[in-house]
Amino acid sequence: MQIQWPLFFWIFRPLRLLTLISSSLATAYVLLHDKPLEFFLDMNAVVFVISHSFLISLLLGQVRSESFAFLYSQGFSRDLLWRHVWLATLASVLATWVPCAVLILTPLRSHFQDWMLNPWFPLMAPTESRFLTRSLLFYGMLLPLFHYEWIRSSMPFRGRVSGHLLVIAYFVCGLFLTERLWSFSVDLARTSMFLGFIAISAILGLFGYWLHKRLEIGA
Amino acid sequence: MCYTTVPTVIMRISLNHHSGDPLYRQVVEAIRLRIAKGEFEAGEQLPSIRDLAAQLQINSRTVVKAYEELDRAGLVVMQQGRGVFVASNRAALPANERRKRLRELAVKLLVEATQVGSNLDEVIEIIHDTANELESKK
Amino acid sequence: MTESNTVMETVDLTRDFGGKVVLEDVSLTVGSGEILALLGPNGVGKSTLMKLISGLLMPSRGEAKLWGESCWPPSVEMYRVACILDGMSPPSGTRVREIMSLKSCVSPRFDWKLATSLCEQHQISTASRWRTLSKGQKRWTLLVAAIASGADLLVLDEPVDGLDVATRLELYGLLREQSNDRGVTSIIASHIIADVERIADDVVILANGRVRLHSPLEQLRDEVFEVELPLETDDSVISPMAEVISSRRASDALIAVIRFRSLHLAEQEFPGEISRRRVSLEDLYLAYTQPQQPQAPAEQQGLANERSL
Numbered sequence: 020m021q022i023q024w025p026l027f028f029w030i031f032r033p034l035r036l037l038t039l040i041s042s043s044l045a046t047a048y049v050l051l052h053d054k055p056l057e058f059f060l061d062m063n064a065v066v067f068v069i070s071h072s073f074l075i076s077l078l079l080g081q082v083r084s085e086s087f088a089f090l091y092s093q094g095f096s097r098d099l100l101w102r103h104v105w106l107a108t109l110a111s112v113l114a115t116w117v118p119c120a121v122l123i124l125t126p127l128r129s130h131f132q133d134w135m136l137n138p139w140f141p142l143m144a145p146t147e148s149r150f151l152t153r154s155l156l157f158y159g160m161l162l163p164l165f166h167y168e169w170i171r172s173s174m175p176f177r178g179r180v181s182g183h184l185l186v187i188a189y190f191v192c193g194l195f196l197t198e199r200l201w202s203f204s205v206d207l208a209r210t211s212m213f214l215g216f217i218a219i220s221a222i223l224g225l226f227g228y229w230l231h232k233r234l235e236i237g238a
Numbered sequence: 239m240c241y242t243t244v245p246t247v248i249m250r251i252s253l254n255h256h257s258g259d260p261l262y263r264q265v266v267e268a269i270r271l272r273i274a275k276g277e278f279e280a281g282e283q284l285p286s287i288r289d290l291a292a293q294l295q296i297n298s299r300t301v302v303k304a305y306e307e308l309d310r311a312g313l314v315v316m317q318q319g320r321g322v323f324v325a326s327n328r329a330a331l332p333a334n335e336r337r338k339r340l341r342e343l344a345v346k347l348l349v350e351a352t353q354v355g356s357n358l359d360e361v362i363e364i365i366h367d368t369a370n371e372l373e374s375k376k
Numbered sequence: 377m378t379e380s381n382t383v384m385e386t387v388d389l390t391r392d393f394g395g396k397v398v399l400e401d402v403s404l405t406v407g408s409g410e411i412l413a414l415l416g417p418n419g420v421g422k423s424t425l426m427k428l429i430s431g432l433l434m435p436s437r438g439e440a441k442l443w444g445e446s447c448w449p450p451s452v453e454m455y456r457v458a459c460i461l462d463g464m465s466p467p468s469g470t471r472v473r474e475i476m477s478l479k480s481c482v483s484p485r486f487d488w489k490l491a492t493s494l495c496e497q498h499q500i501s502t503a504s505r506w507r508t509l510s511k512g513q514k515r516w517t518l519l520v521a522a523i524a525s526g527a528d529l530l531v532l533d534e535p536v537d538g539l540d541v542a543t544r545l546e547l548y549g550l551l552r553e554q555s556n557d558r559g560v561t562s563i564i565a566s567h568i569i570a571d572v573e574r575i576a577d578d579v580v581i582l583a584n585g586r587v588r589l590h591s592p593l594e595q596l597r598d599e600v601f602e603v604e605l606p607l608e609t610d611d612s613v614i615s616p617m618a619e620v621i622s623s624r625r626a627s628d629a630l631i632a633v634i635r636f637r638s639l640h641l642a643e644q645e646f647p648g649e650i651s652r653r654r655v656s657l658e659d660l661y662l663a664y665t666q667p668q669q670p671q672a673p674a675e676q677q678g679l680a681n682e683r684s685l
Binding site: 255256257258259260261262288291292295296297298299300303 | 409556574598600657
């Protein structure tokens with residue numbers, strides 16, 4: 020896969036401030052949080068990942084702005100643009116989470132908490148790598164959804180609301196099912212729910228790609 | 239951009255884009271006038287199509303059209319691969335054709351003269367003067 | 377056009393926005409190296425046509441093709457087209473250099489030397505940020521990026537907006553040079569008809585979303601006249617020789633803007649013809665686009681029918 024760096028930096032430009040903020044917030048949180056990090060039980064982290072992915076999509080998806088129209092009128096193929104949109108997304112996520120991963124895995128966090136006389140550490144440290152994989156998995160589920168949302172809602176005369184409605188439905192379902200199935204603690208049910216949401220995200224990702232190819236500029 | 243060919247004649251032709259006159263006609267008229275004035279020697283090379291188009295900032299097809307018209311009128315010779323040259327001997331028109339053309343022009347001139355309140359003597363005087371002017375420039 | 381190959385072709389191109397038809401059945405062909413001017417009143421669909429050609433909008437019906445390939449969905453070849461369209465501009469913080477590198481990453485033929493020198497000539501440093509440039513400098517920067525990109529087709533919507541006269545002429549010189557040297561085709565929408573007269577090879581007049589006229593400008597200069605004819609002239613006299621574009625009755629004569637059906641016919645005179653003069657493009661444009669004032673009923677039956685052609 021070919022990366023055009025000037026194009027990458029162009030697309031990443033609006034994410035710079037967001038990435039700086041998200042990266043410092045996450046690093047500080049990971050370093051200072053005094054309970055073991057457990058992704059889906061830690062609502063702070065869940066809200067953080069949701070808002071981070073939502074803001075990435077929002078900033079990249081200013082379809083009606085002059086600068087978006089400018090970029091899309093430069094003659095890049097839609098595939099190339101789509102690829103670079105995802106690269107910029109990935110860059111923002113990685114810039115936020117690689118420092119956290121370093122803190123957790125080295126294990127700087129554990130030493131720091133130990134030094135702060137936190138009784139959980141270094142005892143709980145080995146379990147925390149799951150925090151990383153789970154948060155990244157959550158990004159993987161949310162980003163196709165939000166990327167789909169901005170493309171869908173920019174289709175003229177149709178689907179302007181349906182993109183947003185779909186996202187809301189996704190979350191309502193998600194909350195409802197999580198609440199119901201979590202307490203069951205049936206592994207099969209939980210796993211299949213997860214797989215279901217991942218499948219929906221994957222399908223939306225493909226739809227997003229398809230719609231992006233047909234995105235009208237300056238309509 | 240730059241042209242690396244040998245510097246050729248700079249044709250100072252001022253075109254009027256807004257008169258409604260076809261540009262190729264304007265080019266033809268300008269070159270005809272210069273040949274009539276004797277500004278070009280017989281056999282002298284005129285700018286290439288590409289050069290003239292660049293100088294005048296017009297479509298090269300317009301230049302081609304103008305040169306073709308001059309070629310048909312026998313004023314220039316277009317030689318494939320060599321360039322465009324001022325014709326050495328003007329192909330003379332048959333006498334009756336020649337008289338017919340000049341008479342048409344004379345009618346136009348006299349009509350114009352009557353309209354602006356001039357008379358035949360003045361017209362003849364002006365023709366003489368103009369002829370002298372052209373002659374002195376040769 | 378005959379000897380060159382077709383660069384752009386539209387077939388029955390139609391586009392509506394929520395039921396409102398902006399462009400209808402536009403069929404045009406543009407050959408390589410041509411400079412085509414699109415004329416028409418505001419809101420007549422020029423910008424929409426340009427966006428359709430640039431592969432930014434989807435046709436409602438019909439098709440736009442570049443080098444024989446459909447423009448929608450936009451294909452990979454679109455880097456051969458450089459467009460400057462309404463309502464599109466880089467983010468205010470970008471530097472001129474970044475705009476050029478973006479373009480150079482689309483187009484393998486990007487000419488950095490040309491781009492830098494054209495910018496420098498206009499006191500635009502490649503390190504300047506977009507928001508610090510004046511309106512004219514912004515326009516010029518985009519034009520430079522488009523021209524230096526080595527594109528084969530330039531689609532320019534009101535390219536001289538904000539440029540002073542000298543820069544405008546410089547641009548026209550550049551476009552002509554690109555056309556003569558590299559066979560670059562340009563499609564330009566402009567309000568400044570005097571400029572169009574200077575630069576265009578072909579002229580298209582759009583009115584109400586349709587093509588009213590598509591013709592080489594030189595041919596128009598050869599064939600279009602304003603003639604003064606005796607009042608009683610009937611259109612059966614005119615129509616075999618010429619198409620009437622507009623006409624009005626003065627007190628003692630019928631004054632019509634007409635286009636002869638061929639150069640050869642233009643050498644003949646109408647019976648009783650009082651005078652004729654050549655028409656500037658501006659007059660011709662007005663003749664095509666201005667709604668005719670309602671006039672005496674006598675005129676309605678006569679030449680009015682002809683005009684609706």
